[in-house]
Amino acid sequence: VSIDFTGTAGDAEDGDLTASLSWESNLDGSIGTGGSFSTTLSAGTHTITASVSDSQGAMGGDSITVTVNALPTVTITLPADGATFNEGESIDFTGTAGDAEDGDLTASLSWESNLDGPIGTGGSFSATLSAGTHTITAIATDSQGSSGQDSISITVNVAPP
Numbered sequence: 001v002s003i004d005f006t007g008t009a010g011d012a013e014d015g016d017l018t019a020s021l022s023w024e025s026n027l028d029g030s031i032g033t034g035g036s037f038s039t040t041l042s043a044g045t046h047t048i049t050a051s052v053s054d055s056q057g058a059m060g061g062d063s064i065t066v067t068v069n070a071l072p073t074v075t076i077t078l079p080a081d082g083a084t085f086n087e088g089e090s091i092d093f094t095g096t097a098g099d100a101e102d103g104d105l106t107a108s109l110s111w112e113s114n115l116d117g118p119i120g121t122g123g124s125f126s127a128t129l130s131a132g133t134h135t136i137t138a139i140a141t142d143s144q145g146s147s148g149q150d151s152i153s154i155t156v157n158v159a160p161p
Contacts, residue, residue: 002038005048011054017052017054022050071142072146078095099142101143113135115134134156135151
């Protein structure tokens with residue numbers, strides 16, 4: 001997510017120094033210059049410092065704290081992407097989810113099929129799906145409301161007569 005930063009700087013002798021502002025993050029290093037810019041920061045709690053020097057070498061600055069929430073990571077481990085099953089067959093689903101801030105989110109996974117809707121929850125379950133090509137998506141949401149997901153495609157063939 002891009003974050004907008006805006007600041008001003010002035011000096012009694014030199015006047016407006018806004019264009020000379022230098023911005024730094026304690027985690028990401030130099031992130032921008034001038035009175036306004038946008039950038040993407042890494043996950044974590046950043047101390048953002050805007051600083052400037054006047055023509056005499058005197059420095060001034062100000063700092064704020066910005067917390068960037070990491071998105072959860074989700075991995076579907078079963079079934080394999082592109083797998084084929086027969087109608088009426090029980091299909092095993094497994095996956096994992098984790099988050100830098102919240103840790104293991106596997107138990108809170110929710111699973112959906114683009115054809116059948118919600119099909120299960122958690123890290124492991126079995127389901128029988130209708131015939132067709134399904135996009136299966138596993139979704140995890142962290143305590144900050146950010147979501148991560150993984151998707152695969154599987155095919156369920158019509159049962160032979």
